[in-house]
Amino acid sequence: MIRKNIAVVYLLKIKVAAFIFFFTALFSFSKIHAQDIHFSQFYASPLNLNPALTGVIEGNYRAAAIYRNQWGSISDNPYITVGGSFDLNLPLDKLKDVVGMGINFVNDKAGKGSLGMMNLSLAVAYHKRLDKAGKHFLGLGIQPGIIQRSLNTNKLLFPSQYNGNDFDQSRPSGENFGNNTIRYFDLNSGLLYSGKVSKRVGVMQGISVYHLTKPKESFLNEDVRLANRFTVHGGLRIKLNEVFYLTPNYIYQFQNKAQEINFGSAIEFHLKGKQETTILSVGGWYRLNDAPIASASVEYKKLRAGVSYDFTTSDLKPAANITGGFELTLIYTGIFVKQDAGPMLVPCPRL
Numbered sequence: 001m002i003r004k005n006i007a008v009v010y011l012l013k014i015k016v017a018a019f020i021f022f023f024t025a026l027f028s029f030s031k032i033h034a035q036d037i038h039f040s041q042f043y044a045s046p047l048n049l050n051p052a053l054t055g056v057i058e059g060n061y062r063a064a065a066i067y068r069n070q071w072g073s074i075s076d077n078p079y080i081t082v083g084g085s086f087d088l089n090l091p092l093d094k095l096k097d098v099v100g101m102g103i104n105f106v107n108d109k110a111g112k113g114s115l116g117m118m119n120l121s122l123a124v125a126y127h128k129r130l131d132k133a134g135k136h137f138l139g140l141g142i143q144p145g146i147i148q149r150s151l152n153t154n155k156l157l158f159p160s161q162y163n164g165n166d167f168d169q170s171r172p173s174g175e176n177f178g179n180n181t182i183r184y185f186d187l188n189s190g191l192l193y194s195g196k197v198s199k200r201v202g203v204m205q206g207i208s209v210y211h212l213t214k215p216k217e218s219f220l221n222e223d224v225r226l227a228n229r230f231t232v233h234g235g236l237r238i239k240l241n242e243v244f245y246l247t248p249n250y251i252y253q254f255q256n257k258a259q260e261i262n263f264g265s266a267i268e269f270h271l272k273g274k275q276e277t278t279i280l281s282v283g284g285w286y287r288l289n290d291a292p293i294a295s296a297s298v299e300y301k302k303l304r305a306g307v308s309y310d311f312t313t314s315d316l317k318p319a320a321n322i323t324g325g326f327e328l329t330l331i332y333t334g335i336f337v338k339q340d341a342g343p344m345l346v347p348c349p350r351l
Contacts, residue, residue, distance in 0.1 A: 029037040037081065037106055037119075039068060040285065040293045040308050042233070042251050042262065047085040047104035047123055049233060050208040051141030052192035054125040055089035055100015059302065062087055070310075070325035079325075080109045087123065096134055100125040100141070116152075121145025121186070125195075136195035138222040141208075143188040150181045151219055162323070184215040190231075204249075205234040229255040243270055247283075261288040265297065276301050290325050304331045 039045050045066045046053035068081040087102025102123040109116060125141035158173040173239040189210030197203055218224040235249030248265035266283025279299040286292050291313055297306035312325030 037083075038070075039066060039081070039083075039327065040262070040287070040310055040325060041066065041295060041306060041327050041329050042304055043235070043249055044331060045083055045085070047087060047102055047121075047143070048083060048106065050190040050192060050206045050231065050295070051123045051188050052125050052139040052206055052208065054087045054102045054123040054141050054143075054188035055088070055098055055127065055269075056125075056139070056192070056194060057089055057100075057333055060088055060336045062333045064331045064332065065329065067328045068325055069327075075212065080108050089127075096129045098127040098129075098137070098139075100139075104143070104145075116148075116150040118148045118150075119145055119186070121188070127192075130195075137193070139194070141190045141192070143190075145186050145188075146183060147186050147215070148181065148183045149217065149219075151306035153180060159274040173290075179219060179221070182219065184217065185213060186210075186215055186226075187212045200239040202237040204235075204236075207232050227256045229253060244268065245270065247281075260290075262286070262293075263288075264293065266297075277342065279304070281306075297329070302333045305329070306331075 024083070027050075037048055039048065042049050045064060046056065049063075051173075055230075060267065062085075064083075064085045066081075068079075070079040070081075083104070083106040085102060085104040087100060087104075090099045091097075092099065100123070104119075104121050104123060106117070106119045108118075121143050122145065123141060123143040125139050127137040127139035130136040130138055153173070153175075154169075157167045157169065158171075158175055159171060160173060161167045161171045163171065171340055178314070188208065188210045189212060190206060192206040194204045194205065195202070204211045208231045210231070211226045212228065214225045216223060217226045231251065231253040234252040235247065238246040238248075240246060245268040246265060247268060250261075250263035252261050253259065262285055264283060264285025266281045269280040271278045271280065279297075281295075281297045281299075283295045284293065285295070287310070291310040293308055293310050295306060296306035299305075306327075306329040308327045310326075312324040
């Protein structure tokens with residue numbers, strides 16, 4: 001009877017995780033539009049940050065969902081990004097290594113022309129134990145996927161449609177679009193070191209490369225290639241005492257001449273109850289030459305909800321009136337079977 005009750009509890013946990021993933025997928029697939037991926041809470045969307053983060057969970061499995069709305073104050077057609085992922089880890093008892101497997105998707109809508117991008121990918125990672133105690137791991141991840149780009153040209157205006165007074169969409173655009181929808185194979189990869197350098201300090205450092213195949217991406221049947229995107233990221237998790245934890249982290253990424261530097265920290269408050277610990281987190285980040293970011297989250301019974309807001313300070317400040325991007329995140333981590341021993345990858349900071 002006890003085993004039966006435990007099995008029911010595990011089944012309910014898995015259903016909660018699956019609900020988060022598939023509900024977000026349903027919401028995303030209903031609107032196939034897009035923009036380039038850009039999350040302020042990059043640490044809360046691990047499979048978009050680095051394929052080697054697959055399986056790096058404080059538990060056995062994880063379901064994550066993220067929603068971003070940007071430039072709503074200056075446009076009737078804001079940039080909207082929705083993403084979701086589900087991953088798990090499989091400890092190898094004999095080798096004391098860990099294998100991670102997962103699935104990830106992102107769906108974007110950008111601007112009046114509804115430039116869309118839907119990305120569906122799988123991810124596999126192998127985390128090699130570097131010491132006998134199992135405190136240090138080196139992981140390699142790969143992420144093959146399919147990307148679909150779409151463009152609704154009926155919502156666009158072109159110079160040839162100007163009749164001298166206004167734009168007349170009944171006039172020919174003069175543009176020769178080969179396809180309004182294109183699909184291509186994509187491949188990403190990454191490396192990750194994660195470890196505990198002391199009883200109070202955990203560290204994580206990773207690097208990832210996206211678009212290894214440099215796929216052809218053009219609505220005009222031109223030989224336009226998608227350039228590699230390189231990402232370097234890292235963070236610490238510092239236990240100050242039994243109540244307070246500090247989690248500084250950063251990200252640097254570049255693609256062609258575009259680059260982004262984002263750094264900051266959060267402080268966690270661990271409030272222990274009779275059965276569960278509630279974790280409250282508040283933090284601030286700064287995206288260099290763009291925007292300061294405020295964030296907060298709460299975690300209870302392995303379910304964490306987070307929110308962040310960007311305050312525009314770049315050259316777009318007069319038009320945006322300081323407002324920027326709003327994000328919501330939801331992450332659930334679960335355990336299939338409690339283990340007293342064996343390898344366990346602990347994210348630093350808490351992804």
